[in-house]
Amino acid sequence: MKIPASGVVFILISAAFISVLAQFGFFMPEQFVKGSANLSRFLAEAFPPDFSALSKTGEALAETVKMAFAGTLLGFLIAFPIAIFSARNLFPPAVVYSARFTAALLRTVPPLLWAIIFVIIVGLGPLAGTFSIALYTVGYLSKLYGELFEGTDPEVLEAVKGVGATKPYLVRYAVIPEGANAILSQLLFMFEYNIRASSILGFVGAGGIGFQIYVYLQTMEYRNLTAVLILILGIVLFMDFLGGLLRRRFLLA
Amino acid sequence: MSSEPPFNLRTENVWFGYQPDECVLKDISLALPNGSFNMVMGASGSGKTTLLKVLGGFLPHQRGKIYLFGEETNHPLPGVLRARIGYIPQQLGLVRSLTVLDNVLMGALSRCRSFSTLLGFFPKKEIEHARMLLAQLGIAHKAGEKIIHLSGGERQRVAIGRTLMQKPSIILADEFVSDLDLKTASEILSLMQQIGRKDHVTFLMSMHELQLVKEFNGSVIVIKDGNISGACPSNQFDRAVLEELLR
Numbered sequence: 001m002k003i004p005a006s007g008v009v010f011i012l013i014s015a016a017f018i019s020v021l022a023q024f025g026f027f028m029p030e031q032f033v034k035g036s037a038n039l040s041r042f043l044a045e046a047f048p049p050d051f052s053a054l055s056k057t058g059e060a061l062a063e064t065v066k067m068a069f070a071g072t073l074l075g076f077l078i079a080f081p082i083a084i085f086s087a088r089n090l091f092p093p094a095v096v097y098s099a100r101f102t103a104a105l106l107r108t109v110p111p112l113l114w115a116i117i118f119v120i121i122v123g124l125g126p127l128a129g130t131f132s133i134a135l136y137t138v139g140y141l142s143k144l145y146g147e148l149f150e151g152t153d154p155e156v157l158e159a160v161k162g163v164g165a166t167k168p169y170l171v172r173y174a175v176i177p178e179g180a181n182a183i184l185s186q187l188l189f190m191f192e193y194n195i196r197a198s199s200i201l202g203f204v205g206a207g208g209i210g211f212q213i214y215v216y217l218q219t220m221e222y223r224n225l226t227a228v229l230i231l232i233l234g235i236v237l238f239m240d241f242l243g244g245l246l247r248r249r250f251l252l253a
Numbered sequence: 254m255s256s257e258p259p260f261n262l263r264t265e266n267v268w269f270g271y272q273p274d275e276c277v278l279k280d281i282s283l284a285l286p287n288g289s290f291n292m293v294m295g296a297s298g299s300g301k302t303t304l305l306k307v308l309g310g311f312l313p314h315q316r317g318k319i320y321l322f323g324e325e326t327n328h329p330l331p332g333v334l335r336a337r338i339g340y341i342p343q344q345l346g347l348v349r350s351l352t353v354l355d356n357v358l359m360g361a362l363s364r365c366r367s368f369s370t371l372l373g374f375f376p377k378k379e380i381e382h383a384r385m386l387l388a389q390l391g392i393a394h395k396a397g398e399k400i401i402h403l404s405g406g407e408r409q410r411v412a413i414g415r416t417l418m419q420k421p422s423i424i425l426a427d428e429f430v431s432d433l434d435l436k437t438a439s440e441i442l443s444l445m446q447q448i449g450r451k452d453h454v455t456f457l458m459s460m461h462e463l464q465l466v467k468e469f470n471g472s473v474i475v476i477k478d479g480n481i482s483g484a485c486p487s488n489q490f491d492r493a494v495l496e497e498l499l500r
Contacts, residue, residue: 153346157346165359166332173355
């Protein structure tokens with residue numbers, strides 16, 4: 001009996017999946033038994049959350065949101081032209097590959113490492129965090145937007161080209177409006193992601209709530225840590241709600 | 254000796270293939286007099302869409318000559334010529350998230366190239382012209398609505414509005430009424446013919462419905478396997494002629 005190609009792929013992926021899980025100890029129940037005892041001890045120490053320290057951490061949390069906001073927008077402004085240049089339906093291969101290489105390079109470095117680099121360049125504080133968030137955002141948004149722009153309906157491009165529109169007008173009147181929904185969705189998702197990401201940048205002195213989280217972890221003040229995490233969750237949920245409002249207000253029904 | 258009528262669009266032995274060893278269009282020679290109303294018929298895959306795209310300068314022909322307004326042209330078309338050819342694709346190519354007025358105003362992009370246009374601000378006279386066209390097309394009351402909220406017939410009118418906004422001398426349209434019921438399609442085509450007569454625009458449109466073709470005064474070009482198999486005035490065209498030309 002001949003197995004179809006899709007079946008072979010399925011078997012190979014399944015085999016790799018099970019082998020990796022086994023390698024990491026997924027099938028060793030004793031590890032989970034021991035771990036669950038540790039978890040219950042941790043949960044007992046982490047609950048109920050202690051909100052008394054929030055007056056102290058509130059400012060740091062606000063700084064985290066501000067860093068995420070400024071970093072996301074800065075990253076968006078840089079990512080947008082890179083994404084345009086990386087769309088094969090708009091530019092020749094040499095331009096496209098240069099833009100894609102730039103995006104890949106920026107994406108390779110994780111935000112925490114960017115934060116260390118910027119702490120070295122601009123010193124301790126939220127500016128380093130903002131730059132690191134911005135560069136990470138550039139790496140991701142330029143890839144996502146590039147793929148989005150490349151998927152613009154060819155008939156729309158042809159029709160707008162057909163009226164005699166040159167490239168900047170083609171981008172303005174066909175590519176951006178056609179992708180508006182996804183542009184906003186991905187930007188809001190990136191902002192939400194960056195709020196979470198920027199909450200650990202303080203580990204390396206790049207501003208925000210991260211330093212406080214680091215201190216709570218080191219001093220085992222888990223109840224305070226839980227309170228901070230709940231607050232971050234609240235902010236993320238609020239962002240989600242705000243994003244929904246924006247989508248309904250500005251985009252397609 | 255009679256003088257040859259002026260042709261906006263003329264081709265001599267044009268060949269085209271998407272691959273080097275493929276011939277989608279074979280030895281196409283045609284001449285469309287200024288202000289004429291021409292319809293292309295043929296089976297699916299016979300090369301109608303490709304013919305319109307080659308004539309509109311979207312695809313490069315490999316052999317033969319294309320003359321637009323008396324000048325031989327090559328791919329890509331220079332901006333000046335591009336602006337004089339209106340093109341309506343089969344699915345219309347409208348930008349769904351923009352309003353009717355925005356879509357129509359796009360037709361003015363070839364003559365309104367400024368920073369303010371890039372920001373979305375068109376000169377007042379262009380906005381007035383767009384509104385006047387929408388009124389002519391009977392959809393002035395829809396100017397502020399987004400395309401996604403329009404019916405099929407209204408969308409067709411917007412696509413015509415955008416093309417007319419270009420002030421073209423030639424309009425190429427690819428089966429753009431094929432999704433409409435016969436009555437609406439007939440209304441849209443009448444409108445185009447009226448406008449064409451008034452502004453002396455040359456039309457070339459691929460069509461599907463024999464009944465519609467017979468209704469309009471113009472000429473019919475039949476295409477089979479990428480080759481023009483015949484042409485005749487639409488008032489002499491019927492199923493028997495079509496079958497004969499497609500045999």
